[in-house]
Amino acid sequence: MYDAAIIGGGIAGMAVAARLQASGLTTVILEAHGQPGGCAGFFQRRSFSFDVGATTLVDFGPGGVGGEFLESVGMLPLEGEVLPGYVAWLPDRTVTLHRDPTSWSRERLKALGDTPAHRSFWQLLDRLADVFWQASRKGVRLPIQSVADAIRATQAVGLGGLPLVRYLSWTMTDALRAHGLEQDQALVGLLAMLVEDTVHSTLDEAPLINAALGITIRGAGLTRARGGMRGFWHGLTTHYRQLGGTLRVGCPVERIEGQEGGFQVMTRRGVIAAGQVIAAVPAPLAARLGPEPVAEALAPYLRRDATAMGGATVVFLGVPEGEVAGQAFTHHQLLHDYAQPLGDGNNMFDGPAKRLAVNAAVDRIFEPTVFSR
Structure with a gap:
């Protein structure tokens, strides 16, 4: 059993998992796509890598929010332009x-x-x-x-x-x-x-x-991270794994059952047991995957924001x-x-x-x- 299972390998999920893993807990990240990144990700075609979405990192200098995160998990300062x-x-x-x-x-x-x-x-x-x-x-x-x-x-x-x-x-x-x-x-x-x-x-x-x-x-x-977002994610995931963390890509979560101390995360590749589950995914998806109390707690916010959903084309x-x-x-x-x-x-x-x-x-x-x- 893992101490924590993190649903979603975007920047929020990776940051949470890396902090917990660095503090001595055992963690697993479950990411539906073929690589981490979420809305700050990338894709590859042949020998080329393309950034997608939010790909400029903000406040990653010394003393900044991002800089503090890297330092807290034992990574070197960000290299980039x-x-x-x-x-x-x-x-x-x-x-x-x-x-x-x-x-x-x-x-x-x-x-x-x-x-x-x-x-x-x-x-x-x-x-x-x-x-x-x-x-x-x-x-x-x-x-x-x-x-x-x-x-x-x-x-x-x-x-x-x-x-x-x-x-x-x-x-x-x-x-x-x-x-x-x-x-x-x-x-x-x-x-x-x-x-x-x-x-x-x-x-x-x-x-x-x-x-x-x-x-x-x-x-x-x-x-702009050296190597683009592919370079950034390669460095972060490599370090996370060196800390002992587990990253499972191409592993969509279907539902979450159980309660604190004994959750079962049902995925297309088997069941993951965890004492705590953290959903670093959009609220509608968290409501759909989580136990009924989670859906009930999020329902007022989902109704409030129902007309506020948006997107972008790259x-x-x-x-x-x-x-x-x-x-x-x-x-x-x-x-x-x-x-x-x-x-x-x-x-x-x-x-x-x-x-x-x-x-x-x-x-x-x-x-x-x-x-x-």
Whole structure:
């Protein structure tokens, strides 16, 4: 019997499994596909490897969320190319989204407006981002579900950041409205793209703090791993196995039975016994696979989010290296029409074929569903 069985070999499942294995527990990862990666994965054709989905790693430098994860499981720092940012192409202007905060501060005022309202708005977002990026690196847990969580959150945020707690109930639209900027077409268009891509929500629904983190991920550091996501996953899975962990790919889970201390995970390749089961898969799938109490607990959230499901299409086009030689910014985001809703081509993120990337982060704020305590 394993101490823990982790359903899903994406970044969340692998991170959980590696941490548990490094702490001395026995773990097994059950991944339905032929290789790990999830929405930050890759596929191979002949001698080529292609990244798919979220393939730029965020905050993997020393002291960052990703950097702390690698250190905690005994891995060396991430090797890769640090990206300086990317360019957003709006219908009537371009905006360079610099990683460097000073350059970004100048660019946004020049390209999007330099009024007292604009300055006040960006100051609020900068403050939120500064406080809560640091809190995420200290392991803050959201939502707060216990006194211990509240104490930990207070310590992570710090006394100086406590006044920002009043923004927990705000959305990005609330912040724009409070500064009289909700009709600023270019600003709203840019923020909508960034929030959709990072928080997977809209300005009207995205919590302000989450949105502030999402639109400032460049400042936390965008890194293209050496060897792409294939290189990243090869290094992580090799290390996990060296720790003694078991990774079973091509092993879809059909259902989970039992209770804490004695779960049976039914797969197409046999039954796995585990004292605890962690589902690092989408909530609808967790509800379908888990025991009835799990489905009942998740039902309100599934009903709430039934209309919020989305997806994306990835297109691979070869670009000669010479076409992008010498260009500092090789990644681009495009918005075609302010008046049209995002989607169906109106919000695209692209880059050279060897450098295709979207933003992703290993963030401990996200906690997979745990079938036990």
